[in-house]
Amino acid sequence: MHALTFHRKHQIHYESIADPKILFPADAIVKVKACAICGSDLHVYHENEKGIDTGTAMGHEFAGEVVDIGKDVRIHRKGDVVMSPFTTSCGQCYYCRIGLTCRCIHNQLYGWVENGNGLHGGQAEYVRVPLADSTLMKIPEGISLKEGLLLGDILSTGFFCAQQAEIKPTGVYAVIGCGPVGLMTIIGARESGAEKIYAIDSVPARLAMAAKFGAMTIDGSTSSAREIIHDATEDRGADGIMEAVGSRAAVRLAMDLVRPGGIISSVGVCTDQHLAFSPTEAYNKNLTYKIGRCPARAMMEKLVPLVQRQQYDLTSVFSHALKLSEGVEGYDMFANKRDNCLKVLLLPD
Ligand SMILES: NC(=O)c1ccc[n+]([C@@H]2O[C@H](COP(=O)([O-])OP(=O)(O)OC[C@H]3O[C@@H](n4cnc5c(N)ncnc54)[C@H](O)[C@@H]3O)[C@@H](O)[C@H]2O)c1
Ligand SMILES: [Zn+2]
Ligand SMILES: [Zn+2]
Known part of the structure; x- marks a missing residue:
């Protein structure tokens, strides 16, 4: 064959x-x-x-x-x-x-x-x-x-990513990465009741798809996701971040965007040797970090x-x-x- x-x-x-x-x-x-x-x-x-x-x-x-x-x-x-x-x-x-x-x-x-x-x-x-x-x-x-x-x-993975973020309708959420998995995550977050979902990428066509599936888009190459999300949350940060990239930079961004007591749900496969944040940073944010295969x-x-x-x-x-x-x-x-x-x-x- x-x-x-x-x-x-x-x-x-x-x-x-x-x-x-x-x-x-x-x-x-x-x-x-x-x-x-x-x-x-x-x-x-x-x-x-x-x-x-x-x-x-x-x-x-x-x-x-x-x-x-x-x-x-x-x-x-x-x-x-x-x-x-x-x-x-x-x-x-x-x-x-x-x-x-x-x-x-x-x-x-x-x-x-x-x-x-x-x-x-x-x-x-x-x-x-x-x-x-x-x-x-x-x-x-x-x-x-x-x-x-x-x-x-990818559909299952997107929904798994959203499920791990423990979404509440009143919360503010961000999906990092608008590849196929990130797009399915947006649908998963919507189906879990999220009303405010930001989606971050730098590829215009992918951002357009994210908008089509109901997210507010942020082009990370031209705007500061941190500023936009902090502005939207009285400077707290998002309640949950769904990371669907699989890179150190993306996990780092997740850490910068999540509020104290919030959740990072990572389905991106990061092949780096070390986490993108320190134990102290995680401690200081009372972070919940969920990661893994769907x-x-x-x-x-x-x-x-x-x-x-x-x-x-x-x-x-x-x-x-x-x-x-x-x-x-x-x-x-x-x-x-x-x-x-x-x-x-x-x-x-
Ligand atoms: N956990 C699982 O079970 C599971 C299942 C399927 C896929 N995955 C993983 O999910 C990830 C995404 O898969 P995909 O098919 O959507 O891949 P993809 O490569 O098509 O999509 C990744 C997207 O992330 C964007 N991106 C890159 N760096 C970024 C950054 N710093 N900030 C924001 N966006 C950034 C890219 O422009 C791209 O649109 C991969 O790591 C893949 O291995 C995991
Ligand atoms: Zn796969
Ligand atoms: Zn078995």
Whole structure:
């Protein structure tokens, strides 16, 4: 089969690799009908995250059709149209039972093979899904493949980010970063009842999308977010900051914008060695700092009704649709925000 594979920094190849096979009785094989490039793939692309083997199939956002199942798979059948969270989960361990499916003791992240161990990704014609019964979800009626793909990662992540910010209708909130994840976070914050949401980025097209989804936008390259938010809060700072960038500068900004006793909710994957603020600063702000991977398998179930309601034009985040064979170009466009690229959808050739 063909897949987009990692080779080295800024070197993604479209090449032929071995077809995935059922390795364990709980596995399924999914024929990918739609996949996408995530901001998290860029950490690998830029080699800010290191360790993955050359030739690993990239990607963790996909939806498609079950074409083969192991003998222990009971819930899913060949022909089922399914979506997948970006990590696998068993559905039974302590973490799965408390809804922290991203920390399942058996979890594997798609698109991460290290020293021969791990799981190939979904930017491919086919993907092997371990623990298929508990990992995959049939795409419910009224939800498209593209929406299913968003549920598996960024939509769930945006809502998780908002949920962690413990939003109250009277509060003032800020979302840092208006990439696909930040945009979904704005929707999540609105759905949690936030009435005042500032959104910060420096890319005009992304700020325009943030405004479309209901945020008050701040171009961080031309205005001071700190001044605007302090002006709006009698100089306190925002009640909650949702950080969806994944950089030291963004976390630092979050710290500068949050009020004493406020919450920073970080879903950005920051590959820095140290936090962007000191223990003393955190102490002096009585800060609550929540950070981590989204438990997408648990979130996506809860978000099905929201997607079925069709209130938000969620798939408008896909600025470009390319063929899988054009994925190398897709990475370059997304990484460099060429042609106002916001998110790349990849469809089978
Ligand atoms: N926690 C999770 O489970 C999870 C899931 C998905 C993605 N992520 C992470 O979320 C982050 C965002 O993903 P994405 O797909 O939206 O990526 P993206 O790279 O498209 O978006 C990041 C945005 O942040 C903006 N930005 C950069 N520096 C900034 C700053 N200092 N202040 C304000 N804005 C700034 C950029 O202009 C861009 O629009 C990534 O780090 C990704 O790895 C985490
Ligand atoms: Zn992702
Ligand atoms: Zn588990």
